[in-house]
Amino acid sequence: MQLSRLVLALSLCSLPVLFHAQEVLKSPDAFLPHKLGEQFTPHHMLTDYFEYLAGAAPATMRLERYGSTNEARPLQLAIFSAPENMARLEDIRLNNLRLAGLETGTPDLTLPVAIVWLSMSVHGNEPSGSECSMELAWQLAGQTDPDIQTWLKNTVVILDPSLNPDGYDRYTHWYRGASNLMKNPHGDAREHREPWPGGRTNHYYFDLNRDWAWATQVETRQRLEIYQRWLPHVHADLHEQYVDNPYYFAPAAEPMHDYITPWQREFQTRIGQNHAEYFDQNGWLYFTREVFDLFYPSYGDTYPMFNGAIGMTYEQAGHSTAGRAIITATGDTLTLHDRILHHLTTSRSTIEISSKNARGVVEKFRNYFDRSAREPQGAFKTFVIRASNDPNKVNTLCELLDRHHIHYGRAGAPQTGLKAFDYMNGKETTVDIDSKDLVITAYQPHSVLLQVLFEPEHRLSDSLTYDITAWALPYVYGLETYALRERLEPKWTREPFRTPEIRLAAAPYAWCVHRNSMAEARFLARLLDNGVKVRYAMQPFALADQQYAAGALIITRADNHQINGQLDALVQEAGANTNVTLHPIFSGWGGTGRDLGSDNFVPINKPSAAIVYGDEVDDNSFGHTWYFFEQELGYPVTPVSVERLHRLRWSAYTTLIFPNGSYNLPEPAMKALEEWVRQGGRIIAFENGVKAFADRDGFELKSKPGSKPDSSNAAPKPYQSRERDAVSDQVPGAIVQAKVDATHPLAFGFGGRYFSLKTTSNLFEMPANATCALWLGENYRAVGFVGSRLKPKLENTPIAVVQRMGSGEVVYFVDNPLFRSFWEQGKLLFANALFF
DSSP: OOHHHHHHHTTOSSSOOSHHHHHHSOOHHHHSSSOBTTBOOOHHHHHHHHHHHHHHOTTTEEEEEEEEOTTOOEEEEEEEOOHHHHTTHHHHHHHHHHHTTOSSSOOOOSSOOEEEEEEEOSSTTOTHHHHHHHHHHHHHHHOOSHHHHHHTTSEEEEEESOSOHHHHHHHHHHHHHHSOSSOOOOTTSGGGOOOTTOSSSOTTOOOGGGOTTTOOSHHHHHHHHHHHHHOOSEEEEEEEEOTTOOEEOSSOEEEEOTTSOHHHHHHHHHHHHHHHHHHHHHTOOEEOSSSOEEOSTTSTTHHHHTTTSEEEEEEEEOHHHHTTEEEOTTSOEEEHHHHHHHHHHHHHHHHHHHHHTHHHHHHHHHHHHHHHHHSOSSSOOEEEEOTTSOHHHHHHHHHHHHHTTOOOEEOOSOEEEEEEEETTTTEEEEEEEOTTSEEEESOSTTHHHHHHHHSSOOOOSOSOOSSOSOOOHHHHHTOOEEEESSOOOOOBOOOOOOOOOOOOSSOOSEEEEOOOSHHHHHHHHHHHHTTOOOEEESSOEEETTEEEOTTOEEEETTTTGGGHHHHHHHHHHHHHHHTOOOEEESOOOOTTSOOTTSTTEEEOOOOOEEEEESTTBOHHHHHHHHHIIIIIIOOOEEEEEGGGGGGOOGGGOSEEEEOSBOOOOOHHHHHHHHHHHHTTOEEEEEGGGGGGTTTSTTOOOOBOTTOSOOOTTOOOOOGGGHHHHHGGGOOSSEEEEEEEOTTSGGGTTSTTOEEEEEOOOOOBOOOSSSEEEEEEOTTOOEESOOOTTHHHHTTTEEEEEEEEETTEEEEEESSOTTGGGTOHHHHHHHHHHHHO
């Protein structure tokens, strides 16, 4: 049955619809080489169809390209409304920003227009959203359906047909090549067994649905730019889940963040009730208020919520397992046609209920931003970041704030004796404000998002949550920051830090660089890649009126005599490109301290790094590391198959990285690894990658007794409480303050203070024959949820360990320091492990 006939059977419309549209605009069935739902549509065909519609229906549709993916596929938005609205589309957009206080002028409320944004298939192997987008676009562009005509008179619909084209094409191309000619509904068939890494993620294997707030990925950054230009009132994010699940739609589950307003909660419910009417009419199963919560701020439902919209997730059964048809646990057959139809129903229902409540939606949107600017919700009204912080770290933070249109500036005048919360110490204190300190006031339109990202801790209404529970940016960036309960407004603008240009009168004896941020790691990577020899300081030293901490970088002319004529240009070019301040030194004489020829200054051996990949490796964790090397550090890395370690050319690599995964390394591979390390190799393992080596002979990391829940003497627990009871032994993601050995090379650049994102409940003993750079002490400080039984067990357990093994080393990170590429301090920690 063609989808248009299925829509008719839905009784979504009172009249026979779409037939005139089929005569004027080609339907997906008429345009594509296959019927919609009979085969998956590659991204280039999806794009071709939207371009065809835009060209054929200019009065009702506009197609905007807002960017490109890593693999150069287009990112596009389709915008639909009634012809009279399309003629004044820019006026509608600007008026909406005036409602939010983000554009000058008085907003016009005489003809309120609701703005609905529908995001399709952010996970590429959840393809029914993108498939549905073509049918929906045909209906919205054709506007022959009387209901759609009515809805679009006061509604603008923005449709993103594919948020993740690279992942979508990875899945659809694989499926089209691997599937049978006839649909095979048996779950054992190859077409239901997508290979590693799968199409869920983008080019760098990042989950884009966890990236909205952190904006690390190119797709997210380009999407946020256009999102902030529109600021929709309603945003639905269309996903798929496992094949036996009924359809999920809002209202969401607890925990919901406290800053989600009663109106947002209420309208979620109203939308859900509208969906339920259609699902009830058709006898389709659905569920609400379970599993999918609204706490973590970086989802496609929560991020819109914290930007004034009604944000929602819709989940259709399917996923990569479903193919075009699959037999479910109940013996029914779930088809791609079904999946498209269900998403089409909730998409139409979302537009319908938004249109019917357009005036109220617009008024509440305006009230949201008005209140945000006048009466910020949170206890803290101002956030102050010390001018003494590393300027490149502050630059990186400000770049993120700019992406979210959060305003900031310099204090402009000193103030004394202000009460504030000190993030680094976790206590209330009294502070003096310097005129150059960075000030971020909560009295601004985007104050809710600001407070969500900055407040030290957020109340968790239910510990059964879907993601991490702490993310305060001062901990993420390692910045001395204070939260004030009183209002301060910045008086000066803040210009980005730019390293000063150096004009040399003579060639320096050496160059020295302070080491505090990722900027210096990129500087070092660039120099090493260009053949420059670099040293680092094992202990603090003083030269030419500068005090340098351990970890400072030194480039001497003596070490680089073979490139003497190019050295200064290479160093200065690297400094300019990475924004690093250079200190030319004209004598190696240290005065009362150490001279530059001292063994305090250790040569850095240029690493040749490889990272394992394959079925045993977590694709996200691999991607975090791959992205770190290519995009954060600018340094080469070689992916090598975990299944071929026994055939690896070991002499080609100095460093081998084991990301998170579930490893089962055979004995020959383990022996080869151990021999390679003893001859000078370095293993870096993190998260469950550590378990590949822990408790094995020759490896010093040992599991802590009692690390598994002990139920031997426990009273029987009710069956239905098992999930809630289990969280007492878990940590979904919390910030913990580590003890730091500031003399250890892994800890260089942290100033003796490190906050770690704890994402695993793995417990290990403090090592007896290895060095521990970071660990959790007794009564350690934690921000976010840590299970009540797990929390005391984490005391006196390591976070970062280095074991000497012959001439080589094994570096163990109990958690992932590169988690989602947003934990800035973790990147510095990983760079230390790579270079020092």
